[in-house]
Amino acid sequence: MTSKAQSRESEMDNVVKQSRSNALGIVHKPSMRTSSSSSLDRWLVNKMLMAVGAPPISVVLWDGTELTNTQAPVSVLTINDRQALIALLMDPEYNFGDLYSVGRVDVQGNFTEFLETVYLAIQKCASKSSWHRLMAWRHHPRTNSLRGSRGNVTHHYDLSNDFYKRWLDSEAMQYTCAYFPRRDMTLEQAQIAKLHHVCRKLQLKPGDTVVEAGCGWGGLARFMAKHYGVKVRAFNISHEQVVFARSKALEQGLADQVEYVEDDYRNIQGQYDVFVSVGMLEHVGAPHFRSLGDVIARTLKDDGRGLIHSIGRNSPGLMNSWIEKRIFPGAYPPSLREMMDIFEPHDLSVLDVENLRLHYSKTLEHWLQRFEDCSAEIRVQFDEAFVRAWRLYLAGSIAAFNTGELQLFQVVFNRALSNDIPWSRSHLYQ
């Protein structure tokens, strides 16, 4: 073993020891001190690389052996024990996440670039069709029934408000795609621009009544009330978020205009001028889109307008299985075709669809930078595996939006019989 490889191994051992019982619940069998790599191991590495479309990377094994299929590897993947190699070969998409989190595999070079390189290779490789379908079947997302949704949402959004405050924008605490009409905007400016963009698309007028499904920490609801003079009822099943949102509304003197309801979107009652949902649909699940459509059809006034903002895909497919398991239980980013299950049964007219995927990539770059800037504090609050898992989640999401694996759709709609439609979209750009 080379001394370089020895020092890498002891570093990783530290991570592994720290993370034996970790915040994300990754059950981790400690790596055995494995023998030198054999020709069989090298054959397995080759098989693994072929299974993900032979990305131009190099692989360094636990004994320092370096393998590559390219002259100029984009980055270096280190695999620190034989069991990790076998796990990667079995199910790279899922197992990479856990192995990376506990430090049994690592990446040298730009992490996001490494992930983009692998995503591109997977997209281009023909094996995706059969092998990936098998994996997708194994990793079916968790259900979003009334009870299931609560558990799924608690897993992610109730982590702790302090955690999210560290790296989300300080103004509106938006945990959804920002809008950068100018690329050099700060995250704070871009989130405010997003809120205005949504409000303009909805043609808000003072006195309008708005219902919001899935309101996060309530930033959009308060923004609408304050800047557009509307009354908002905002629904959310995350207890931590609702408590935070209510106290903010009180603090800002908006409590008579904004009501936060700790309940599921399926229980929305009443009639409203506007229906809005930003970043909830990803957590609804395609089998429940018709129920969501029923809620909209029941609650939207005849001349009402609506907007749904969601991560999506070009064609139906599952969320990255590791993210669905460790980060976002129940998450499912739909294709536009699937989203039509909301609108078609109720003769709702789709007026405008905007794809903002590169804006989400830029948003995530800001988040990742802020996350790294305070990773020491986050490591203290949780542990090293948590930090590594979230780094992977954020960087992996950048890669997914940059490579077209994920899209971001903003869909504006109204009822077929209403001609209360903006004559053009120029009012969004004034």
Place this chain on the structure above:
Amino acid sequence: MTSKAQSRESEMDNVVKQSRSNALGIVHKPSMRTSSSSSLDRWLVNKMLMAVGAPPISVVLWDGTELTNTQAPVSVLTINDRQALIALLMDPEYNFGDLYSVGRVDVQGNFTEFLETVYLAIQKCASKSSWHRLMAWRHHPRTNSLRGSRGNVTHHYDLSNDFYKRWLDSEAMQYTCAYFPRRDMTLEQAQIAKLHHVCRKLQLKPGDTVVEAGCGWGGLARFMAKHYGVKVRAFNISHEQVVFARSKALEQGLADQVEYVEDDYRNIQGQYDVFVSVGMLEHVGAPHFRSLGDVIARTLKDDGRGLIHSIGRNSPGLMNSWIEKRIFPGAYPPSLREMMDIFEPHDLSVLDVENLRLHYSKTLEHWLQRFEDCSAEIRVQFDEAFVRAWRLYLAGSIAAFNTGELQLFQVVFNRALSNDIPWSRSHLYQ
């Protein structure tokens, strides 16, 4: 019989006599001089009105008897013989067109308003589900196979260039939805605005190669070449249109930049920076959307952009059966879900969808006005039944767009892996 009714009947008889052998091929059994209306007839009128959702209109029968279910009827439908009443009861959507064309039924009052009133009533009536489906099954649209498409297109577009010149815009001869950034624009201005809107959405650069599927009289292709410096190959299977388009390109000195190909979109070869199709998809038919997607996937360069502009619907359903039979054989306006058959199988990203249905209504108002202004000449060129049929088609289309029965979708797309995406849509509004 009242004298008012007598004079109406003799007017109608004239129309009927003129139109016995007519340009649209409506086989017309002359109406018998029918006896006075009976209580059975009045019962039948009531049944017919109920079947279309009881619109607030009044009905005048052949003997002058007036029947209404409302205090303030929007307009008056006259039914000039008993067989016409029975035909309306059997299949109002289809038979109204033929009966109106030959003058066996007529409308007093604003014709478009009458049609909107009936469309709204039909949309709201519950019977739509069972009864309308039965009718839809009877009127399945004609096939758009390679051979079928030629016949269907010839029926409509080869009527005569002179006919379309009379009432389309004089500048670009656009037989598709115009774009009115200002409502008071002339038709000519709005069609030019549409052409610029399409070109901006496609981010045309000088030297780009463009393929156009279904180019009409070639106006968009020449406009792109002249104003954006691109090279265009434009496909169309209407012989009359291609001949016209070629002579215009020669006349305008654009023959080296624009090539018109008299062939089907399925035979497009080569690789292009841009794919565009304005107003062809309605004639493709949903079963052929995958073929169209194959053509796009085969011909679009890796960083290429595309736009499809089409009449559509909120949910799958057939074109008005009479229009499909008499005016547009093979026409089928798809829902957005159905359109996804073009994009999803090839991982094409939908970047922007704009619904311009009220712009189509306004375009049609201009067309109808111009059509009426030269109806005397059109009557000489064809016959009275042709004039009445086209009046119904144009007015019925206004009603369909105004009542949300039809939509107009402009969809911009590119390949999933291309990040050559405009950062925002503000460039469309500068």
